[in-house]
Amino acid sequence: MQPVAVSANSVNASMGQTPxxxxxxxxxxxxxxxxxxxxxxxxxSTLLKVLAGLLPCTGSVSLLGKPLHDYSRRERAQTxxxxxxxxxxxxxxxxxxIAMLGRIPHQGWLAPPSALDHAAxxxxxxxxxxxxxxxxxxxxxxxGERQRVLLARxxxxxxxxxxxxxxxVNLDPPHQADWLASVRALVLKGTxxxxxxxxxxxxxxxxxxVIMAGGRVTYEGRCIDTATHRALETVFDHRVAVLSVAxxxxxxxx
Amino acid sequence: xxxxAASRRASALALSxxxxxxVLVLLGVCIGSTGFGNLLNDLFSAAPGSPERAMAEQxxxxxxxxxxxxxxxxxxxxxxxxxxxxxxxxNPLADPYLLGSxxxxxxxxxxxxxxMGGAAGMVGGSAVKAVVISVVSTxxxxxxxxxxxxxxxAILGVLLTxxxxxxxxxxxxxxxxxxxxxVVLGAATSLxxxxxxxxxxxxxxxxxxxxxxxxxxxxxxxxxxLPMCAVAAWSLSRTLDGLSxxxxxxxxxxxPLVPLRAALIAILALATGTAVAQTGLIAFxxxxxxxxxxxxxxxTHGQLMLLASLTGGVLLSSAxxxxxxxIAPQELPVGVLTAVLGGxxxxxxxxxxxxxxxxxxx
Numbered sequence: 001m002q003p004v005a006v007s008a009n010s011v012n013a014s015m016g017q018t019p020x021x022x023x024x025x026x027x028x029x030x031x032x033x034x035x036x037x038x039x040x041x042x043x044x045s046t047l048l049k050v051l052a053g054l055l056p057c058t059g060s061v062s063l064l065g066k067p068l069h070d071y072s073r074r075e076r077a078q079t080x081x082x083x084x085x086x087x088x089x090x091x092x093x094x095x096x097x098i099a100m101l102g103r104i105p106h107q108g109w110l111a112p113p114s115a116l117d118h119a120a121x122x123x124x125x126x127x128x129x130x131x132x133x134x135x136x137x138x139x140x141x142x143x144g145e146r147q148r149v150l151l152a153r154x155x156x157x158x159x160x161x162x163x164x165x166x167x168x169v170n171l172d173p174p175h176q177a178d179w180l181a182s183v184r185a186l187v188l189k190g191t192x193x194x195x196x197x198x199x200x201x202x203x204x205x206x207x208x209x210v211i212m213a214g215g216r217v218t219y220e221g222r223c224i225d226t227a228t229h230r231a232l233e234t235v236f237d238h239r240v241a242v243l244s245v246a247x248x249x250x251x252x253x254x
Numbered sequence: 255x256x257x258x259a260a261s262r263r264a265s266a267l268a269l270s271x272x273x274x275x276x277v278l279v280l281l282g283v284c285i286g287s288t289g290f291g292n293l294l295n296d297l298f299s300a301a302p303g304s305p306e307r308a309m310a311e312q313x314x315x316x317x318x319x320x321x322x323x324x325x326x327x328x329x330x331x332x333x334x335x336x337x338x339x340x341x342x343x344x345n346p347l348a349d350p351y352l353l354g355s356x357x358x359x360x361x362x363x364x365x366x367x368x369x370m371g372g373a374a375g376m377v378g379g380s381a382v383k384a385v386v387i388s389v390v391s392t393x394x395x396x397x398x399x400x401x402x403x404x405x406x407x408a409i410l411g412v413l414l415t416x417x418x419x420x421x422x423x424x425x426x427x428x429x430x431x432x433x434x435x436x437v438v439l440g441a442a443t444s445l446x447x448x449x450x451x452x453x454x455x456x457x458x459x460x461x462x463x464x465x466x467x468x469x470x471x472x473x474x475x476x477x478x479x480l481p482m483c484a485v486a487a488w489s490l491s492r493t494l495d496g497l498s499x500x501x502x503x504x505x506x507x508x509x510p511l512v513p514l515r516a517a518l519i520a521i522l523a524l525a526t527g528t529a530v531a532q533t534g535l536i537a538f539x540x541x542x543x544x545x546x547x548x549x550x551x552x553x554t555h556g557q558l559m560l561l562a563s564l565t566g567g568v569l570l571s572s573a574x575x576x577x578x579x580x581i582a583p584q585e586l587p588v589g590v591l592t593a594v595l596g597g598x599x600x601x602x603x604x605x606x607x608x609x610x611x612x613x614x615x616x
Contacts, residue, residue, distance in 0.1 A: 054502050077508030084502055092552050093498060094260070101495055104507045110489055135260065137552045153499070 003065070005030040005161055005192035006051050006080075011059035013043075013050050020046040021057065022215040028161075028208075030064075033183055033193040035203035035223070038212035038235055044196040045085055047212065048163050051194070052082035063161065077105035083154040085165040085196075091139025095149040098138060099125050102156030124155035127182050129175070143170035151179065155186075162186065164195040168202060180205055200232065200240060200251035211235050223249065264551045264561065271564035275326055278571035282322025283314055285579050316470070324468030324532065325574035325588070326567040327476035329539050331483065331529040333566020336540030337547075337559040338487050338522050341494035342515070343425055350526040350540035353428070353519065354435035358411020359404040359530045361443045363460050366403035368450035401472065401531045404460070408527030411435060412519065421512070425501070463536035463589025465574045472532040483525040484563055490518055491556030498555075536589045538596020539566050539573075545603060 007027040013020055020043045028034045028051075036044045049055040053068050053076055061068040063080060071079065081102070102124065103117040113121075125131040128148040138146055147170045154162060168176050180202070183193050187207070197203040204223050211219040211231050219231035229242035232251065240251045335350035343352065351357075418431035447454055493514040496504035505511055529536070543566040547558055570588070573595065577588040 049502065052506055054505055073508040073510060077506060080506075082503070082506040084500060084506075092548055092558075093495065093554065094552055097495070097554055098499070101499060101507065104492060104496060104509065107492075150499075 002029040002031050004028065004062075005064060006194065007062050008047065008051060009060045009062070011047075011050055011057050011061065013046055013055055013057040015046070020215055021050065023059070024050075024212075024215070024217055026210050026217045026220065028192060028194050028210075030192050031187060031190045032207040033187050033195070033205075034208040034210060035206035036194065036196045036210045036212060037198070037200055037203045037232065038218075042212040043215040044212050045165050048082065048165050048194065048196055052080060052163050054082065074105055077157070077159075079159055080161040080163065081154050081157040081159040083150060083162075083164040083167055085169070092137055094135055094137055095125065095130055095141070095152075096121065096134040098149050099130070099134075099152040099156045102153040105157060105159075120158055121152070121156045124152040125149075127155055127185075128152040129178060144172055144175060147171055148175060151182075155182065160190070161192045162194070164193070166196055166198065168197065168199055176202060200242075201249070204242070204249040204251065260551065260553070264553050264557055267547070267550055267561060268564060271561065271568055274568045275564065275571065278568060278575065279319075279322050279326065281575055282325070282571060283318045285318075285575055285582075320470045320473040321465055321468045322571065322574065324473035324476060325465040326571045327473060327480055328465065328468070328529040328533045328536065329543075329570025329573075330480050330563045330567035331476060331525040332536065332540040332570070333543035334480070334484055334487060334559055334563035335522050335525040335529070336542075336566065337544040337555070337562035338494070338518060338525070339540065340544050341491075341497065341555045341558070342518050342522065343429060344498060345429075346545065347541070348429075349538075350522060351436075351530075351535070353432045353522065354411030354415040354439065355408035355523055355526040356411070356530060356535050357436045357439035357443065358414070359408040359527065360457075360461060360535065361439045361446065362403040362407020362410070363400055364443045364446040364450070364453060364457055366400050367453035367456050368446055370400075400460075404531035404534075405527045408530050409523055411439060412523040412527075414439075416519070459587065460534040461589075462587040463534040463592070465533050465570070465577075465588050466585065468532055476528055476532055479524060479528045480563070483521050484560060487518070487521050487525075487559050488556050490514055490521075491554065491559060493518065494555035534589060536570065537593040538600070539569050539592055542596045542599050543569060545599075 004027045008024050011021050011024040024043070024047060026047065036047065038044055046055065050057045051061055051068075053061070053071075063071065063076070068076065099121045100113055100117065103113060103120060107113060107117065122131065125134055128151045130145065130148040130152050133141065133145060138149060141149065147167070151164075151167055154164065154167075168179060171179060176199075183195075187193055193206075195203075195206070203209065206223050209219075209221060209223050209228050209232070210217055211228075213235050218235055219228065221228040221231070229249070232242055233240055239254050241254050242249055242251050244250075332350055336348075339348040339350050339352055340346055342348070415428065415431045415435045418434060419428040443457075447457055493504070493509055493511075496507050496509050497511075499507075501511065526540075544558060544562040546565050546569075547553070547561040551557075551561070553561065570592065573588050573591045577586040577591050580586055
């Protein structure tokens, strides 16, 4: 079994006065893709923010065997990338400039982007099929094109751990398939991917699954295990059914 | 290749703005109530040491040149501050006065005018009494007092906004605090003017903005502060690019947001405070300059701030020339011109956005 890349231990977090995470324990293994699923308001996005060090919490979070707070900001950003849900972006910046922002943790304060930075940005934009409109400002792109650019921004960082919150928003099925291929390729190279997904059928393509409800982790297991499918059906009050179609697990609403 | 084309377009814009600035400075030296022909004649034809030539040299060297260069520098400071404010607040309608600097400066000037008017009366018969208490006065005591008051008022306005917003962590809280400070200090200024009606006319000149009282000291001060602010803002521009993705994403990129935002606000306050202290409240230059740049090129915040600064300089120099030329030998307050031109531009922008929006809906 692979070592743990990121883990949350007895984590509690609140948004204002409202507690969101209640003693969450979860671990995400290195070089694997884990999807986090659960009903609305389960605390999935909050957990991802806590894992990224973007939200104060009690308990502890560790990254590659070291407490997260022992990392400097820069080290943390080089090691771990977070892609937010409905990420805002300047309409004026070009797609290439947005993707280049992913390289900030690797750049000196006043240093211009290096050849390595440009190469990483080109790889990321090509991987998300955004290279052809790299010069266009974000404001001139459709929702799906914009999402692919933001995804490229996350990929350009080439971090060891990639946290993505609803990365498939606005993507049509062919580009969802491209995203899946990108994630698979990253995992093959040893990257740890953690994604919050509301498309449960897509989430079932992951290696592992963390199921959340009411601010707690209710189940952790492999996506191919029947027990995981039963836990998934239970957390959604048996209003979804997990079935095997053409050698692939899918979830359909009941 | 297209990236290189965009970069070339930005360079061409910078070059044309620099050339326009030089032409405007030259025109600024030539245009005034004395007239271009008369002045040239006195400068080059009158005998050296003659009163005509001395007068012409005095007009060019001590009045027109500092005023023209000062107008450019004030516009450049406001253009830079406008681009910075719009990036910092992630709002294309943000302007440099948003954090309470304008109303802070206005209140301080109103208080200074009220106090100096009283002081002049009390001293009675002294040189101070002979000074016309007005923002267009060139007497050093009055100029220093009003300029200093405007500068410190602007800085105090920003500090009050920061205190109300409890720091710089939350953009929305900062914006709201800026609005509250603007309303409260505006009301306080009105109150001061009610109790000091003698200051009304001078105050009006400050509120309308004017470049007519910019001398060498003010000009050099602005020209010294401008590169400092431009270099500091440019060195932090990556933060603004990062912030354009949202605060959480910017933090996830490893950017230390709190100190960086504090530094950006300090630059904004310094640039705005310096310009306001020397020229009063000149409207719309800070708002319009970044938009004008964006209508020509799409660039990152670093380039945008530098180009908006040059554009602000060109805008205010042009407005200053028009203010002097339109009803010569009388002069229009330059702030009125920038408000009319800037307001028209804003209306056009809204109209254009409306068309784009309806186009998208269809």
